[in-house]
Amino acid sequence: MVQIITDSTCDLPHKRLEEIGVICVPLTVHFGEETFIDGENLTAEEFYQHLRTNPEIPTTAQPTPHSFEKAFQGALDKGDDILCILIGSKLSGTVQSANIAKATIGSDRIWIVDTNQVCSSLGLLVEIAAKWAKEGATAEELFEEISELSCRARIYAAIETLKYIRKGGRLSGAAAVVGTMLNLHPILTVENGLVINSAKAKGKKKMITMMKELAMTHGVDENYPIMFCHGAAEENLTVLKDCFAEDYDISNSLDGFIGPVVGTYSGPGTVAIGFIIKK
Template sequence: MVKIITDSTCDLTKERMEEIGVTCVPLTVHIGNDIYLDGVDLSKAEFYEKLRTEKSFPTTAQPTPHTFEEVFTAALEEADEVVCLLISSELSGTVQSANIAKNTMEREEIHILDSRTTCLSLGLLVEIAAQRAKEGKTAAEIMTELEGLTSRVRICAGIETLEYLKKGGRLSGTAAALGTMLNIRPLMGILDGKVLMLGKARGNKKMYAQLKQMVEEEGIDDDYPVLLGHAQSMENYEKFKEACGDLIEGRTQLYGDIGCVVGAHAGPGIVGIAFIKKA
């Protein structure tokens, strides 16, 4: 039996992770003088509320090696092997902490994957890993498949407000004001472990259409599900899902709830889709 472990940046809901038997290691969120465990004592709704009201910009910190030791120990008490999929090492030191814990424990049954992504696309890889574990695949078989997918997993997402890009220093006040006036919606993705701006659209309707077009141009591998998600805007999510229409019809559709890693910089209202690109 293989136990799947991930971190709280995967943006699957707590209920979903419990349903598919995945253990989640929380990152730490710092807001002002307060420190929270992501998803444990700070829900996504509470995070966005604090993002709106607090003056200080939130930051995140990786779990400690000791935390991973505890999680790995507990996992190996109920499973023969562990596959641990984590946020891109380009974005966080979480993979480093996990590897330190593995080396300290000297347990070959622990397999750690730098997913080279985060957010909904990490969530999609976690869903695939959990399904393979359910099918009885070994850790080596799961790792081989996942290693092949890290270069093909994609996320295309749209940002509804420029306010938080400005707050985080990624956009000047002048550019944010002009962009807001023009109803600009930045489009983002993750490639080679880094967050990239892919383009921009004017208004939500065009944002949905351009995101769909980006996915169509990449092409979806029919052997895998798609995962759609949002940040505190079910209305945007439903409209985006409707706009995707024929693109996702007939496919297994999974759900994600975008949290603090992307949300801190992009704010509420984000929508996105994760998928495996055709080989």
């Protein structure tokens, strides 16, 4: 069998990870002197409560090589091969930690995919890999297929409030004030492994419709599901799904919750989509 391993930036709920048989190696979040393990002693809901009330700017950290070594060895001891699907290496040192663990163990039964993705696009790849693994694909086959699919995966995330991007130093205070006054919402994507601002929408209604317009410019491959994620933004998520349902069959869509690591930078109110681009 093939054991799929990922990290907590895939933003798939723990219950869902258990259902599809995926092991998650968590990142950590720091509020001042307090350290939390993503999804273990800090749920996404608890995180957003902390974020709204704690004056400290949270920081995040990659898993240690030991964390991956423990996960890898447990799967190998069961006789499984391993496909490890991780956040892009330009966004986090998580891939580096996994490669160190692989080298320490010295096994050729561990395959590591640097997806250049995060959040909904990463979660979508994990879901696809888990399905194919259950259908009998080998680790090598999965590595090749998911590596290719990673190049066609796309994420768009709409930011409701500029407050947390400003607090994290990714936007000047003046720009945040102006953006808030103008009711502007940046729509972010990942290109060449880096998060970039692809558009700005004025007002929440336009924010939602623009996400669909951006997806449609690429062409959504409906052979794969669309993954929808939100960060404490159920109302925005409902509107987003309704908008996509006008043009796409979303009956097989997947759901995720933007967790503490991604939420540190995006803040509450964020909605995201992940999809595969047509060839």
